Amino acid sequence: MRVVTIVILLCLCKAAALRKAGPSGGARSRATPGRAGGGRRASSLVRRYAPGLPCDVYTYLHEKYLDCQERKLVYVLPGWPQDLLHMLLARNKIRVLKNNMFSKFRKLRSLDLQQNEISKIESEAFFGLNKLTTLLLQHNQIKVLTEEVFIYTPLLSYLRLYDNPWHCTCEIETLVSMLQIPRNRNLGNYAKCESPQELKNKKLLQIRSEQLCDEEEKEQLDPKSQVAGRPLVTKPEVDSTLCHNYVFPIQTLDCKRKELKKVPNNIPPDIVKLDLSYNKIKQLRPKEFEDVHELKKLNLSSNGIEFIDPGSLR
């Protein structure tokens, strides 16, 4: 993790207890998002993110849409209505689909994520989307994906995966088998391997599993050599949606006094300032902040930290 300056305040035991007497020392500014004007129908629902236009929420033929295309988004924003049926997020800057990222939007039927910069999809990224039928992931940076991410989308009938640099090894074998089931005829059409060289331009729908998994490759792929892009399964547990997310003046996630026992596992990756003070976090696990690339300021005061894994702040 490229962190320029991390400010960690570990006020352990007594220091924290003493301070508890006085209420929080006022200086922290609580930025609220600038909501200029507000004449538009969507502006009360949606926070402005990119300088310029807010996202549009509208109803068309009785179905609710969110149009947030080309807004430089890197994550879903708090405050989007939960009863959306269609979410248009094309041409943004999303890089990671985090576990539970869409789990609030239980009615969602279509999700358009094409032309982003997605290179990693966590195994529970689509958790809760059991009405989803259409998922557009074309034109991203996905190299590897396994079938397991689609466990939560049983109704998926239209999936676009082309224009991604597919790395065709045994790792994507479960995905390829899923795409090749005859009834899944609208899943994954046109997607082609980018690497390795001998499979370049081969269509995922036509590749045979022996071509993906030859013997030598199986050895390399024992669980110890998990590569990035294929996260270990983490159960949805501590949820960062309890926290307040402020966009202005800097991306801040305020999780102060939320009774958290662990660092939330779905911190939006663009958070710059993270306040975890006054919780019950006793230990920091390895790679705890791995995906929060922009993090510069981390406040862990008043938690009673007992153990910090040496890898937790990498």
Ligand SMILES: *[C@@H]1O[C@H](CO)[C@@H](O)[C@H](O)[C@H]1NC(C)=O
């Ligand atoms: C960290 O949080 C504590 C408690 O909320 C607060 O008193 C302190 O000023 C914060 N430190 C920084 C550097 O923001």
